[in-house]
Amino acid sequence: MPTIEELQRISTQVRRDIIRMINGAASGHPGGSLGVADFLTVLYFEIMRPDPVNFNMNGTNEDVFFLSNGHVCPAWYSVLARYGFFPLPELGSLRKLGSRLQGHPSIFEKLPGIRMASGSLGQGLSVSIGAAIAKKMNGDSHLVFTLCGDGELEEGQNWEAMMFAPAKKVDNLIAIVDYNGKQIDGPVEEVMPLGSLRAKFEAFGWEVTEMNGNNIPEVLSVLNTVKSETGKGKPNMIIMHTCMGYGIDFMMDKHEWHGVPPTYEQAAKALLQLQETLGDY
Amino acid sequence: MKEYTNSGSKDTRSGFGEAMHELGKTNPDVVALCADLTPSMKLDAFARDFPDRFIEVGIAEANMICIAAGLTIGGKIPFTGTFANFSTARVYDQIRQSVAYSNKNVKICASHAGITLGEDGATHQNMEDLGMMKMLQNMTVINPCDFNQTKAATLAIAKYVGPVYLRFGRPKVPNFTPPDQQFEIGKALVLNEGTDVSIFATGHLVWKALEACRILGEEGISSEVINIHTIKPLDDEAILASVRKTGCVVTAEEHERNGGLGDSIAQLLARKYPLPVEMVAVDDSFGESGTPEELMKKFGLDTPDVIRAVKAVMARKKS
Numbered sequence: 001m002p003t004i005e006e007l008q009r010i011s012t013q014v015r016r017d018i019i020r021m022i023n024g025a026a027s028g029h030p031g032g033s034l035g036v037a038d039f040l041t042v043l044y045f046e047i048m049r050p051d052p053v054n055f056n057m058n059g060t061n062e063d064v065f066f067l068s069n070g071h072v073c074p075a076w077y078s079v080l081a082r083y084g085f086f087p088l089p090e091l092g093s094l095r096k097l098g099s100r101l102q103g104h105p106s107i108f109e110k111l112p113g114i115r116m117a118s119g120s121l122g123q124g125l126s127v128s129i130g131a132a133i134a135k136k137m138n139g140d141s142h143l144v145f146t147l148c149g150d151g152e153l154e155e156g157q158n159w160e161a162m163m164f165a166p167a168k169k170v171d172n173l174i175a176i177v178d179y180n181g182k183q184i185d186g187p188v189e190e191v192m193p194l195g196s197l198r199a200k201f202e203a204f205g206w207e208v209t210e211m212n213g214n215n216i217p218e219v220l221s222v223l224n225t226v227k228s229e230t231g232k233g234k235p236n237m238i239i240m241h242t243c244m245g246y247g248i249d250f251m252m253d254k255h256e257w258h259g260v261p262p263t264y265e266q267a268a269k270a271l272l273q274l275q276e277t278l279g280d281y
Numbered sequence: 282m283k284e285y286t287n288s289g290s291k292d293t294r295s296g297f298g299e300a301m302h303e304l305g306k307t308n309p310d311v312v313a314l315c316a317d318l319t320p321s322m323k324l325d326a327f328a329r330d331f332p333d334r335f336i337e338v339g340i341a342e343a344n345m346i347c348i349a350a351g352l353t354i355g356g357k358i359p360f361t362g363t364f365a366n367f368s369t370a371r372v373y374d375q376i377r378q379s380v381a382y383s384n385k386n387v388k389i390c391a392s393h394a395g396i397t398l399g400e401d402g403a404t405h406q407n408m409e410d411l412g413m414m415k416m417l418q419n420m421t422v423i424n425p426c427d428f429n430q431t432k433a434a435t436l437a438i439a440k441y442v443g444p445v446y447l448r449f450g451r452p453k454v455p456n457f458t459p460p461d462q463q464f465e466i467g468k469a470l471v472l473n474e475g476t477d478v479s480i481f482a483t484g485h486l487v488w489k490a491l492e493a494c495r496i497l498g499e500e501g502i503s504s505e506v507i508n509i510h511t512i513k514p515l516d517d518e519a520i521l522a523s524v525r526k527t528g529c530v531v532t533a534e535e536h537e538r539n540g541g542l543g544d545s546i547a548q549l550l551a552r553k554y555p556l557p558v559e560m561v562a563v564d565d566s567f568g569e570s571g572t573p574e575e576l577m578k579k580f581g582l583d584t585p586d587v588i589r590a591v592k593a594v595m596a597r598k599k600s
Contacts, residue, residue, distance in 0.1 A: 058356050066351075107383050115354050117383045120374050126344045127379055130351020130359070133336070137312070138355055157375070160344035168336075 002045050007216050009277035010082060011041040015247045016274045017078035017091055017281060023267035025095035028103070031257035033075040035180050035213065035242035036147065040079040042219045043145060047227065052084035055112040063142045064131055066116055068124020069149035069178065070104040071259065077101050077111075081281070085113035088281040122155025124148055125175055129165050132173040143230055147176045151183030154192050159204075165235040166205025174226055174236045175206075178213065180244040182255035197239055206237040213240035248273055282498045283473050285491050287455035293485075294392040294449050296431030298323025301360065304439050305331040308358065311439055314349055315362040316342050321451075322362040322392050342367045343375050349387045350379035358439055359387050365394035365448060366407035373413055380444045381417040388438050389414075393451045394424075395535035396563065396580050397485060397573035406568030412540020414446040415513040421466060422513040424448045424534075424542075426487035428456040430510060433464035441466055448484065450535075452573040455488045469516035471523070475505035478591050478598075479523040479530050483509045483542045486533035486561065486582060493587035504591060515545050521554055529598040530558045531590045535582055538562035557597035559590040 002010070014037040022028035044050070048063040067076050074094060081088050086100070093099035100109040104119025116127050128146035135142060152158065165173060177197065185191050194200075201208045207229055211222040219240075226236050244258070245251025248270045251262075262270055304311040305327050313327050314336045328335040338345040342363055349359035361368065368391035369376070380387045391410065398406045414422045421443060425431040431449045438445045472487070473494050482490035487508045494504040505523050509516065524530055530550065532543035543560035550556060563580050577583045 057354060059354055060356075064354065116350065116385075117378050120378045122343075123347045123375055123379050126347030126375075127351040127354075129344075130348035131354045132351070133348070134352045134355025134357045137334070137357065140355070157341075157343040157347070160339075160341035161347075164338060164341065164344055164348070 004217055004220070007041055007045060007220070010045060011038045011216065012247070012274050013276070013278040014041055014075060014078040014082060016271060016276060018074045019248070019262060019267050019270045019274070020280060021074050021078070021091050021094040022261045023264065024092055026261050027095055028074055028261055029071040029259045030074070030262060031182065031244040031251060031254070032069065032072040032149065032178065032180065034248060034251065035244050035246050036072050036178055037075045037246070038216050039147070039176065039213045039219055039240060040075050042216060042223060044079050044083045046220055047223050048145065052112070055085060057115055059115065059131070060138070061140055061142060064115065064144055066124045066128045066131070066144070066146040067105060067118055068146055069121060069152050070118035073105045076105065080113040082278065086111060091281045121149070121152045122157040125158055125161040128173060128175065129161055129170050132170045135172055143227065144173050145176065146173070147178060150177055150179045150181065150188050150194060151191065153177065153194060162201070162204045162206070169233050170235045171231050171233050174230065174238065176238045176240050178242055179239050180242045182244045182258060184255070184258050186255055201237045205234060207234045208237045208239065210239045210241065213242035214246045282495055285457045285472070287457050289456055290453040291428035291456045292451060292453050293425060293428055293431040294451060295323050296428040297390060297392065297435050297447070297449055298326060300432040300435030302326040302330065304436065305334065308439055310356060310358045312336065312352055312357045312359045313362060314338055314345050314359055316340055316345050316367065318363050324362055342372045346372045346375040346387070346389070347379045350383060350385045353385040353387060360390050361387065362390050362392070364398070364405060365391035365410045366405055369410040369413050370407055377417060381419045384419050385444060386442050388445045388447060390435070390447045392449055394448045395450060395485070396568045396576045396582065397450050397452045397535060399451065399573045399576065400570050402570040403567040408535070408537045408563050408568065409540060410448060411512050411536050411542065412544070415540070415545065419444050420513065421445045421511070423466065423511050424484040425510045426484055426508055427454060427458050429458045429460050429462060430464065433462045434510065437464035437466060450485060454485055457488065467511045467514045467516055469519035470508040470510065471505065471519070472508055473504065473506040475503040475527065477503045477527060478595055479505045479507060479527045480533060480587065480591065481507050481509050481520065481530065481542065481546055482533040483512060485535050489582070489584045489587055490533050492584040493591065496584070496588060497591055502591065502595070509542055512542055512545060515549060517549055520546060520549060524550065524554055524556060529556055529594040531561065531587060531594055532558065533561040533587050536562055538564060557594050559594040561586050561590050
């Protein structure tokens, strides 16, 4: 089990990877990716601890994760590579011709660790409900985790899924909303206010928890607590407050960094703020 | 001509329902999902006898398709059930990303396809579904012709690994294929051998093609009737073998001409063996309310339409 300090070192390196990958591709989504780096690090290295060597599509007898807001995949790819799913140097191929690291996650190129394409928004919660039901049918007591964006909640399908999961008691599912309050066209509160997410989720019948997604000890403790709440008849939702662009001062909390790659100079400036803890790819 | 007897008209959706019940008994991985149309989809028996493997999703087709995709992760074989319009047009992006692109073993089963949905009218009469589905990579597209064949196809797709779109219908139609048939995905079936014209038909139009063949035979025209139950992958070899013999083609389907079976066959012939083709299909038109029989007549999908198309294409062949 890694210590908090070790988790912090991993997530710092993941952030370096994100900046270097997106700069290398001259395209990609740095803001959300930086914001979820801490969460994905804790989820893989501490909570799920899946088998990276014998990856199997069915995820039998292990926890599985689905990324619904596929555009933050640079963070996911980095965590998968750092965890051992595929060789680190492959991170440099992000968004390039012939790469397994597509601009949005795909299983077409058979990248280990990925079970479902995502990118067209609003589908991941439904997918994860299906996988959770399959686990129940198979008598597999492991959990399904899924991450979706806050702006993504504007897609209506989420609310179909939101209605379904409590009604069918899908209590082996932990869904996390990355609540960074930003989307392409501006603050979520201006584009399409979400109102009280907690009240909405609770009204639909979810067990709701909130956490600061950029505080590793808190992420670890809340995920462990919520894990212990599974199997009690209700699906679990975590409203995860994060900061878009977390860790880079000039990117933090700026929706402009949703889908714009840093220039060479900006990347260099950003990397000065992130210690190379585990060695660059 | 070879004789085909209607053993008693039945709806093709009931063939689906019977097969699903059989699969419930024989294959523990088969899961059925339905979007508030369980009786219409003839899934009542499955729901009653296998409640643990029946998922009522309510009127939420997008959710249903993606839950089905998720169920495959864990080795389940999900069959989704709703009308053709809500199985395709309403959920095209869900199918595209989570089923076809992700290559998941989901069986999208669509009833009330085409104009014969009848009285509910154009909002429910999807006649673009084959086109939408056949354009998706990885997707197998099947449109069986009667009750027995729909049942056999349903059993067959449970054994095949990969995304499938299975299309069937609402009205009672002649049931004339063998009850014990083995359904082979992608294999065209020659129902009558002939020399003057190849009639490639799918779904409800197969029986109409056989009727046309009989009437044309009385006039001395020898028609080869081929049941193309699998639109994709298309049985190129069988089609080319037939047209090399007959030299002209009629296609017949309950679907828009754009994107349908005729369009697939015309593409094949344009590339490999160009010759005259006439298409019995809906001509760029939404449907409307009416009985299935009235609508088949009005939209040009009836036996006389097949006969007219045969005569037209033979005239083109001669000139």
